[in-house]
Amino acid sequence: MGQVPSAPQINESEIDVEALRAKYAQERRRRLREDGAAQYRKAAGEFGYYAKDPYTPFAARAPLADRVEALVIGGGFGGLLTGANLRKAGVESIRMLDEAGDFGGTWYWNRYPGIHCDIESYVYMPLLEEVGYMPTRRYAPGEEIRQHAVAIAKKFDLYADTAFHTRVTSLTWDEECSEWIIETDRNDKMRAKFVITSSGTLTQPKLPGIEGIENFKGHTFHTSRWDYDYTAGDANGGLTGLGDKRVAVIGTGATGLQAIPHVAENAKHTFVFQRTPSTVDIRANRDTDPHWAASLEPGWQKKRQDNFLDIISGEDFDEDLIQDGWTTVPQLQRAMITGKIDESLSAEERERAEELLDFAKLNQIRSRVDEIVEDPQAAEKLKPWYRYMCKRPGFSDTYLQSFNRKNVTLVDTAEYGGVTRMTESTIVVGDTEYEVDCVIFATGFDVGVSGVLSGTMPVYGRGGLPLLHAWAQGPKTLHGFQSHRYPNLFHLGALQNANSVNFVHILQEQAEHLSAIIQAGRSAGVSIIEPSVEEQEEWTRTIHGSAIDNSKFQLECTPGYYNNEGKARPNLNSFGPGPVAFAKLLKQWRENELEAYIARHIEVNA
Structure with a gap:
């Protein structure tokens, strides 16, 4: 399954800070859209069927008045x-x-x-x-x-x-x-x-506000309402119903990382429409060791939960009980998750140290793309160029490998801010049309x-x-x-x-x-x-006085739901010292x- 993600080694001589800053800014500009979060539409009205429950039959009942x-x-x-x-x-x-x-x-x-x-x-x-x-x-x-x-x-x-x-x-x-x-x-x-x-x-679920989306005559569904009647199989894969289908997947976030390998394995052809690549680190999943489980003493879960929270929040800890992709680089999460900070460093020193670690971590992740993806052009498109916590970090041991399949095409939509439009049978990006039978929206939630x-x-x-x-x-x-x-x-x-x-x-x-x-x-x-009024006013003052404004960091990030699609606003409603x-x-x-x-x-x- 591969090794657990490791903390990167920082070698300042190998990190061109100014070049990386410029590259990140350039990639951000390529993806900015004037409409921001308004580029999405709700799964309501004529698109309400995307939000209906496909799993449990609706049962009539008398109104409750008890x-x-x-x-x-x-x-x-x-x-x-x-x-x-x-x-x-x-x-x-x-x-x-x-x-x-x-x-x-x-x-x-x-x-x-x-x-x-x-x-x-x-x-x-x-x-x-x-x-x-x-x-x-x-x-x-x-x-x-x-x-x-x-x-x-x-x-x-x-x-x-x-x-x-x-x-x-x-x-x-x-x-x-x-x-x-x-x-x-x-x-x-x-x-x-x-x-x-x-x-x-x-x-x-939310849908992209693509021009002509209502005109597409093929099959469509959202990942949160997966249509196994159409694809066959189950959550373990085996999507044999896609064997003669040209399938488009729109979205390459956390859901796409998990679903796309199964679509790619089964579909006649898979088109992956990507606006921004995710960071894809090692997952290294494994079965639970029964001997380890048997050795646990009462109270083990709270101890483990508290240990994870301590590490992520920057608290002091004696041992990392988790040792995974989250706990190996907790410093990088300070930009988005407030908590205890190293007071021995000045703000400028902390920012410099975190930026260098961030660059080193992303260099590590981009190197992994080169190691796995055989097509150099596809590999370049799959490399993330932004700070680590601009998006929720991703982990997979099968996603990048999917792009080595001959039946998988990666379509980079960054220059166009996403898919340009849809027709009765195609997805259009710029001037290029892609004939597809099915469109799967991996576009997340409100x-x-x-x-x-x-x-x-x-x-x-x-x-x-x-x-x-x-x-x-x-x-x-x-x-x-x-x-x-x-x-x-x-x-x-x-x-x-x-x-x-x-x-x-x-x-x-x-x-x-x-x-x-x-x-x-x-x-x-x-x-x-x-x-009382006094109690809530006192707490509101506490919040406003302790909140850490990370909007500067977010405004430099590539657009996504973390930063309101590139239009981040100061968040003054979080307790600064952390969870x-x-x-x-x-x-x-x-x-x-x-x-x-x-x-x-x-x-x-x-």
Whole structure:
């Protein structure tokens, strides 16, 4: 399977800093588009069929008009971890709600061939010890992860009162009854004392806004709704239905890296349309060693998760338990993931050292392209020319090898900002037409846009005030989870708190925190929990005072979803010291301030 990715050796005499800076800037300019993120269109309206559920039949049911104590919106890992922790806190009346037909979140929707996690599964898959499960591989396949989500739901009895294939259309606070009214697209008008939103940001597929896309007469689908009726096979490959088909894959991000090798292996001909190449480092996946698994002591997963987070966040650590592509170059992630920094160096010295390491790492990755890809012209097109964290790093031991196949054509669309247009039977790039039978869109999702923030799930608090109006000048929360005038409403996500590449770990910390607040309130007999104006203003000042503005770095990156397609804006809604420091802050708050926080609500509720 190859060796684990290694940290590059920096030899300044071999790094032409000015030449690389110029090359990066040139490649960025080639890909900039005036329309930025507007180049994509939603999978809605006439394209709504791209977002429909192909896995679970829709079942009619009567509208719900009942009450539950806690309603959790979202059936991905965030929602599941919330439900599990609420169960541990003694909450019996829980309703889980999701637009999908079952639990799993992004792992429910994404079932394309080759799908695996890119974070080590022993760290990524939560509650392994509680469920009593050990992943079969270091980087588990998608179906195994989905089944683990189902196992969590069964373990904590979260199927008992679910509402699948259900989308919330509004949340309204009922002042008289002190509860939330939840309306949905199934004509439900249910009520709940507590509402927790974890609707995720990797479920709504997006499509490129290609001229003429609606005119194509061949077959099309999005990778998040893979059409195995057309391709045959399953997530392990065997796409024999493509044997006589000319297939186009548009998109070469994390999904493309995994799916394209299987399409290339089976299709008559595969055209890969690439705007920007991904970094492709060694994956080196392997089966779980049963002797290693048997040697683990209770508490092993939290220890491993904390070790990974410490390394990624720049904290001190005695041993790297993971030793993979993420932990070998954690310094390079400082540009995108805030955390502890080396105070012994000046800002200029840190920036210089990180840039040199970045150049060395990308030189290593570009050299790997030359080592694997036999066609020099294809190899040049596959080389990434940007800083390491301009895009989410990629890992694969089969993707680059696909371009050595005679039935694979790489089409570089950089000069045109993507595919130019589509006709009834072709994809056009510049003046060149490519006849294809099928188009697969590996174009990702509307990232960072939850229903609350997009307005598709409007929230009305005390006095009917819309949440987005209250946040018109920016979010105002306590620790990112609660807002004044919106009692008993909790949000999971990355807003006004801290983030990391293993977001499931972040969600786990958040779910534990929120359930502790709810448990404390229930124990004290408090019916309404909300922060004061002063509490949320103090936290907002803390966030703004600690946030690290990385927009300069992002504006120098090649366009992508990390930097709003080249139009990055300052992000002042993240806790600068990072996720480890944030977790410690929350723990100290629970130990020292939660009791007083709840006590204040006893007086208010009286």
